[in-house]
Amino acid sequence: MNIEKLFNKASEKGITDIQIYLSDKTHLSIEIFEGDIDKYEISDTSSLIIRGIYNNKMGTFVTEVLDDEIIDEVIDTIIASAKEIDSLDDAIIYEGDKEYKKLDDIFNEDLEKLDVKKKIQTLKDMDKFLHEYDERMSVVETMYSENTNKVVLKNSKGLDLENVANSAYMGGSVIVKDETDQRVGFDVLISNDFNDFDIKKIAQGIADDALAALGAKPVPSDAYEIVFSNGALATLFSAFQNIFSADAVQKNTSLLKGKLDQKIGSDLVTIVDDPFMKKSARSRSFDDEGVATAYKELIKDGVLKTYLHNLVTAKKDGVSSTGNGFGGSVSAVNLKMESGSSKLDDMIQSMEEGIFITDVQGAHAGANAVSGDFSLQAMGYYVKNGKKVRPVALITVAGNFIDMLKDITMVGNDGKLSYYGVTTPSVKIKSMPVSGS
């Protein structure tokens, strides 16, 4: 689409400011099942998000059709939307910041250039490794996915920004079986450097977890000491990300309303948003509104320091945007709970009677970001006198996210970037209700 033509026509029809956000994506994904290529997918797509201000209200149009002939339709729809919008929020298109940080590791050309045959062979090697790992290995799938995303942001206030990032993940999923039970294992490693994909290490982790879970049974319902693995905490944490959004706070849908500068978690809890994190495909130097992103502490030693803002929420609160205007709302870039000093083994050993939870399921429905309550399916190990006694499954662990932050007694030194885009260490919680047999 001819952007100049779009901007000119928009101006002629009374749109005071306009912004485009162009995203070009390429994607490759491969899955190997039982030694053969089961899925091979390639794509190349573009989409354009157009936001325009008319009568101080913002209309939005998203299109994958990029021909000049839809320009009139785009503008007319934006104006029609703006006329109906009666929200009291301001509509803002940003003139830009003086400086944007240069991120040098979010695009790795070598990843794209690496021959696809090498990627396939690596997956096949992993498949073979898993099959030969143990005779109880019943079903094996290995997978690789690679994405490149180029973003261009331009607006009528002269802002012109560009960002290119790529990322990939490699992993596997297995089903293991013995005479009486059947268990699954799954994990992926995320990076944009192919050399990071140590397939033996990934595969071993997946296989060991699944095999160790064979024979898992519920524990009696009771309150137990809990250690969440870094991965299990990531699933839980990602379900509650929205509580930091100033948009949620202003709409009375966040538990953190009115809690700024108050102690809301244990001293051991520090949570940051790090938009410059190395090797995260989400890392960005500007948000969707064109505001420069910034590193910030959300919770420092248990004290709530700031909410996340976009231009509109910031203006309402009389502060500056924190560079977290994404997708028409507010969200973190790379949310991270800072690692502590405890070793996972020491945390497990410190439990008299507890559960080491390695995985939770059902967070999309069983975790309520407004009330903070959750009750989730969990699996892991029953721990007695500091020793893992047996695998546990089909239990639930319940609590309230804010209460849980207060009850954290140990924080692991094993922070890991998860599939959900949040980085979390393992943590120990004083006590939580568990439902089982």
Added chain:
Amino acid sequence: MVVESENKEEYMLLEKKLIEKILDTALETGADFSEVFIENRNASVLQSVSGRLEKSNNSKSFGVGVRIAKKTQSVYAYTNSKNPDDLIKLARDLSKSFSDEVKTKRTPLMELEVGKKHQVKIKPSEVALKDKVKLLKQSYKAASSYDEVIKQVMVYLMDDEQVVLIANSEGRFVTETRVRVRMMTSAIASDNGMMQTGSSGDGSGKGYEFFDEMDIDGHGEEAARIAKTMLYADDCPSGVMPVIINNAFGGVIFHEACGHSLEATSVAKNASVFSGKKGTKIAADIVTAIDDGTIENGWGSANYDDEGYPQQRRILIKDGVLNSYMIDKINARRMNEEPTGSSRRQNYKFSPTSRMSNTFIDNGDSTLEEIIKNTEYGLFAKKLGGGSVNPGNGDFNFSVMEGYMIRDGKIAEPVKGAALVGNGGDILHKIDMIANNLERQRGMCGSASGSIPADVGQPSIRVQAITVGGKKKGAK
């Protein structure tokens, strides 16, 4: 199905000759099947907060997906380019996954067949934004005036008009327009620093005429009622107990506990607890379960599946015996069975695979009153939230949005925060009462080929024993 005189131009998203050329190019390296899926889509999402329209997002998408298969191996590529050279190049690049010479001759495309079963009276594009906003405000009013503890109300109105054109090397050449509309209201009740949410809504495979029959006020009030009830509810006790799962959205238990594990996606790879179980008893005698993609204007219905074959009514379980899986074309080859018209995808960005459509447990002969009366102690899960399953071993979970304890055969105090967990292979045998009040409800189902509209449904049922997880230590 085919009306001779009609103008089919509007469905020709790409020229027939170009489609044929893509299909041929895809077969050049020895594949035995090629398919082109073309999609044109217009959608709108409106959101109101505190009764004021905050967002009006319109979107327009167009894309082409090309799939090539050789036996059980299949490869997929997609783009949103309309340019013939780009599309041929895409097919050629993709065909490089195989390295042989032409082995399969393409069957000429049949005359374009237009699916006509699910007719729409008022298309979303014919409705003025102003009239859509009125619907939002009506629901807001009903919810916000319900009670003073209701502190926030958000209403979402979504509409979607998708035109698909599907052609394959076996001569299939079909098209249809799928329209869907949905409105959801979510209310937040707050008192004493506590907050709880409730939501309610409905949708359809009809056009805007649907909102004339939908009880908009009723759903707005319902969202508020649930939020208020849960605000003053106790924490749910934990432990194993009988659970009565109410009708309509309660059907999510079958969807998670069993439905996903009957999809060929997992069955064909021997990765389902129900692999190899056809013809055997997998549920209690009183359980009959159906997946029906042909229900007129159903939320999960269509004329054709996303491989271009007619949607069907499938009896999955008949009197407790596994009768049919849901099977797509490629997995059919793996399983040595016929496809069942079950192939679906979110959009052109996904290769299709076997998915549920409108799935429900059939009516039994008890009544809800009888079931409650016959339960001394347990949980009544009146409204369910969503859930998930791992088909690899059948372990599932789902959350209860609105629950009550049952004591001495009567509904007692409301309880909040309950999750139910169990195993799909096990739970179906434990259904011991089924009521006669079958209803279906709208949901979105996320899995291998993306997020798709799917109905869940059931009459009220009782499960003898299931693990209930709440915050309170279990005690009667």
